[in-house]
Amino acid sequence: MPNAIFFPLPTGERLTGWRDRLVRSNALVADAVQQVRRDFYDSFDGRLSRTGTMLEHERGAHGGELRLRVCDGQRVRAALAWDTEVPRFPAALAPGELRRVLEKRLGPRALLPLASVRLRRFNLRAVDAEDKTRVRVRVESLGLRDSQGRFRVLRKHLCVQPLRGYSKDAQRIVSCLEQDHGLRPLCADLCALILTAAGSHPLDNSAVRAVSLRADMRADAAARRVLQAQLADMQAQEPGLIADLDSEFLHDFRIAVRRSRSLLGELKRLFPRSVQQRFGDDFAWLSAVTSEARDLDVYLLNFAAYRRAVPARLRPGLDPLQALLRDKRQRVHSEQLAVQLQSRRYRAFKQRWQDYLDRPLARRPTAPEAAKPLGAVVRRRSWRRYRRILRQGARIGPESPAEELHGLRKACKKLRYLLDSFAALYPPADLEAAIRILKKLQNNLGEIQDLEVQGVALNRFAMELRRRGEYNANTGAAVAALLETLQRRKTQAREAFETRFRRFARAGNQRLFRRLLKPESAEPPR
Amino acid sequence: MITLACYNIKGGVGKTASAVNLAYLAALGGARTLLWDLDAQGAASFYFRVKARVKGGSRGLLRRKRKLEAAIKATDYPRLDLLPADFSYRNLDLLLQQQRKPGTRLRKLIKPLRGDYDYLFLDCPPGITLASENVFAAADALLVPTIPTTLALRTLEQLAAFCGDQGYPGLRLLPFFSMVDRRKQLQREIVARPDGLLKKPALGSIPYATEVEQMGLRRAPLETFGRAGAAATAYRQLWAQLQRALASP
Numbered sequence: 112m113p114n115a116i117f118f119p120l121p122t123g124e125r126l127t128g129w130r131d132r133l134v135r136s137n138a139l140v141a142d143a144v145q146q147v148r149r150d151f152y153d154s155f156d157g158r159l160s161r162t163g164t165m166l167e168h169e170r171g172a173h174g175g176e177l178r179l180r181v182c183d184g185q186r187v188r189a190a191l192a193w194d195t196e197v198p199r200f201p202a203a204l205a206p207g208e209l210r211r212v213l214e215k216r217l218g219p220r221a222l223l224p225l226a227s228v229r230l231r232r233f234n235l236r237a238v239d240a241e242d243k244t245r246v247r248v249r250v251e252s253l254g255l256r257d258s259q260g261r262f263r264v265l266r267k268h269l270c271v272q273p274l275r276g277y278s279k280d281a282q283r284i285v286s287c288l289e290q291d292h293g294l295r296p297l298c299a300d301l302c303a304l305i306l307t308a309a310g311s312h313p314l315d316n317s318a319v320r321a322v323s324l325r326a327d328m329r330a331d332a333a334a335r336r337v338l339q340a341q342l343a344d345m346q347a348q349e350p351g352l353i354a355d356l357d358s359e360f361l362h363d364f365r366i367a368v369r370r371s372r373s374l375l376g377e378l379k380r381l382f383p384r385s386v387q388q389r390f391g392d393d394f395a396w397l398s399a400v401t402s403e404a405r406d407l408d409v410y411l412l413n414f415a416a417y418r419r420a421v422p423a424r425l426r427p428g429l430d431p432l433q434a435l436l437r438d439k440r441q442r443v444h445s446e447q448l449a450v451q452l453q454s455r456r457y458r459a460f461k462q463r464w465q466d467y468l469d470r471p472l473a474r475r476p477t478a479p480e481a482a483k484p485l486g487a488v489v490r491r492r493s494w495r496r497y498r499r500i501l502r503q504g505a506r507i508g509p510e511s512p513a514e515e516l517h518g519l520r521k522a523c524k525k526l527r528y529l530l531d532s533f534a535a536l537y538p539p540a541d542l543e544a545a546i547r548i549l550k551k552l553q554n555n556l557g558e559i560q561d562l563e564v565q566g567v568a569l570n571r572f573a574m575e576l577r578r579r580g581e582y583n584a585n586t587g588a589a590v591a592a593l594l595e596t597l598q599r600r601k602t603q604a605r606e607a608f609e610t611r612f613r614r615f616a617r618a619g620n621q622r623l624f625r626r627l628l629k630p631e632s633a634e635p636p637r
Numbered sequence: 638m639i640t641l642a643c644y645n646i647k648g649g650v651g652k653t654a655s656a657v658n659l660a661y662l663a664a665l666g667g668a669r670t671l672l673w674d675l676d677a678q679g680a681a682s683f684y685f686r687v688k689a690r691v692k693g694g695s696r697g698l699l700r701r702k703r704k705l706e707a708a709i710k711a712t713d714y715p716r717l718d719l720l721p722a723d724f725s726y727r728n729l730d731l732l733l734q735q736q737r738k739p740g741t742r743l744r745k746l747i748k749p750l751r752g753d754y755d756y757l758f759l760d761c762p763p764g765i766t767l768a769s770e771n772v773f774a775a776a777d778a779l780l781v782p783t784i785p786t787t788l789a790l791r792t793l794e795q796l797a798a799f800c801g802d803q804g805y806p807g808l809r810l811l812p813f814f815s816m817v818d819r820r821k822q823l824q825r826e827i828v829a830r831p832d833g834l835l836k837k838p839a840l841g842s843i844p845y846a847t848e849v850e851q852m853g854l855r856r857a858p859l860e861t862f863g864r865a866g867a868a869a870t871a872y873r874q875l876w877a878q879l880q881r882a883l884a885s886p
């Protein structure tokens with residue numbers, strides 16, 4: 112079975128809304144809602160997940176099924192109809208492929224329950240004149256019970272399941288979702304996501320790190336907690352990253368690094384200068400040694416889209432480019448990433464950083480705002496950052512150089528990290544609205560810059576191919592067509608900027624940010 | 638991958654019905670299953686609502702111009718794929734004769750599928766032809782639906798003799814009773830006291846039942862709409878027995 116394609120949806124959206132939209136826009140047939148429970152199993156030492164698989168037991172009104180799922184590609188390696196409890200050892204299963212594979216991988220180990228999720232889903236399908244199904248689409252929400260027994264929606268997504276021999280029908284739906292509905296596919300390891308969220312990832316024994324914050328706590332103490340959570344997040348990604356299980360590990364690792372670095376910079380009045388400088392350098396270093404690998408991941412994740420951007424007859428011309436990227440990525444990963452993350456320098460950094468975060472708070476700190484209440488400090492900082500964004504954006508016109516947009520993008524990221532990291536300080540509805548507004552601007556800025564960077568990089572790789580003589584007959588034309596498409600999209604995104612920014616800076620939105628961030632007037636102005 | 642061919646020299650004995658229902662049950666049980674409709678009539682393809690057409694036809698397949706895999710279609714059921722029939726299969730013998738080693742082409746052709754599927758079912762046309770010899774060489778077992786009549790039993794003995802003489806050492810002959818009409822005394826007697834090849838271990842029997850005929854109207858495997866009926870139950874038993882038989886040498 113070809114791999115499924117996932118499109119994450121904001122968790123606030125309703126499944127029925129998407130179901131109806133898809134039924135209308137793509138003439139899909141919808142089946143009744145389905146509720147199932149999925150339990151995940153592995154041995155205590157993760158013998159299944161180490162081989163990139165996971166045993167899941169799905170039970171619903173239609174009976175149960177045991178499946179050995181391949182985590183990265185969302186394929187099922189083997190399955191078995193199974194309505195009763197999952198036995199501790201596969202020998203108790205009915206004979207067949209599933210039992211054979213499980214016995215081989217588990218050896219003497221027992222199966223233990225790891226996590227349990229609930230799925231609510233609508234199954235949609237496109238059928239032809241013979242009433243034969245040609246592609247399946249699932250609209251799903253995935254949730255789990257946390258340790259307090261509360262139900263929490265973990266994620267909502269659309270999943271397009273291409274069927275063998277009917278790839279065109281799947282492509283049609285995918286491009287409709289991308290173009291008409293503006294969705295972006297995500298290459299995420301669903302197993303890892305579920306298990307991490309359930310707090311029982313065999314590779315990651317840390318549960319979801321919720322940091323508890325209050326507006327009246329000491330600002331430096333709170334900032335340390337947030338940074339501590341980021342460090343734990345980085346460490347949780349290490350094994351998966353080094354073993355190269357999924358590109359998401361590196362992605363999350365880099366997010367934690369960037370957040371930490373950004374917070375150190377934004378909240379500089381909370382930390383002694385020496386601390387800021389020293390650890391700021393460390394984070395800059397980590398960012399630098401991981402960036403090439405991430406870029407290559409992005410190009411590879413985008414590759415299906417690159418192919419679609421090129422006329423069908425030229426597509427084989429992109430094969431050498433993909434091979435080159437894969438090759439480079441492999442090399443960067445094993446020679447650079449894995450090495451640096453196991454280096455003495457990295458270990459020493461973690462130790463120092465941890466020591467610093469653990470150190471008792473100074474009674475009379477030297478940093479000017481360290482002992483102030485968190486709420487006031489963070490709001491003031493965020494408010495200033497917001498107003499700066501307004502000024503920066505207003506200066507940008509159609510002729511402005513790319514660096515100014517890039518600068519604005521960085522500023523938006525800083526504000527975003529502040530909002531995300533200290534979310535607990537704000538009324539949730541307002542915060543969500545503010546983030547939505549900011550995100551729209553960020554998406555536009557991100558697109559402009561990413562397309563620019565991608566164009567330059569792909570051009571460079573194409574030249575490298577030519578030098579090495581690894582060109583096939585179509586490569587030149589294919590790369591040219593691809594670059595042209597990227598360029599066109601970039602121009603479109605760039606042209607859209609003005610409108611996007613105007614919307615971002617609309618009076619109503621400004622009022623919202625003011626309400627959310629502006630320091631209380633009772634405070635002395637700075 | 639275990640290759641099972643539903644085969645009988647005689648026509649209209651339930652080959653296609655068994656191939657469709659057993660393949661469905663195999664997939665339902667969790668196995669990655671492929672059904673190849675080798676009959677130019679395309680009955681199995683029809684049951685799965687797939688057009689009986691392969692780009693390039695049998696010529697393309699045999700010349701390996703088009704990979705077999707490219708012709709595979711997913712059915713509406715998880716893990717069950719179909720290789721549809723093509724009208725050109727009626728000339729398969731002629732084409733095979735033009736090949737080198739014409740008796741083992743099919744075996745070679747399906748080799749690349751071995752890692753992709755746990756079971757390959759072949760729904761064969763009736764008759765003994767070069768194409769069926771290819772099937773004998775490619776299959777691990779022949780599933781032979783047999784109507785309980787003395788004539789049919791003779792045909793079965795002939796088939797066994799043929800396979801023995803021609804030397805298909807790995808091939809197992811697994812006959813079972815098909816379309817058993819309980820109202821007919823002779824049939825009852827034959828099923829009650831099976832003889833020869835059908836004696837041991839008996840795989841079971843499929844009764845004559847109108848639900849099976851309904852598959853043509855529903856265009857779906859029996860299990861999906863007639864689960865409770867005698868024929869569906871018989872097919873499930875047959876599949877269970879068959880798996881047992883395949884597991885023991």
Ligand SMILES: Nc1ncnc2c1ncn2[C@@H]1O[C@H](COP(=O)(O)OP(=O)(O)OP(=O)(O)O)[C@@H](O)[C@H]1O
Nearest residue numbers: 648649650651652653654763816844845846849850
């Ligand atoms: N157990 C059964 N009870 C009643 N009808 C049956 C049964 N099995 C098959 N039939 C019907 O008998 C006819 C022939 O069956 P089927 O097509 O399976 O046989 P076949 O051996 O594949 O035929 P052919 O040689 O033409 O390929 C079909 O109409 C089918 O619906």
Ligand SMILES: [Mg+2]
Nearest residue numbers: 652653676680
């Ligand atoms: Mg037939």
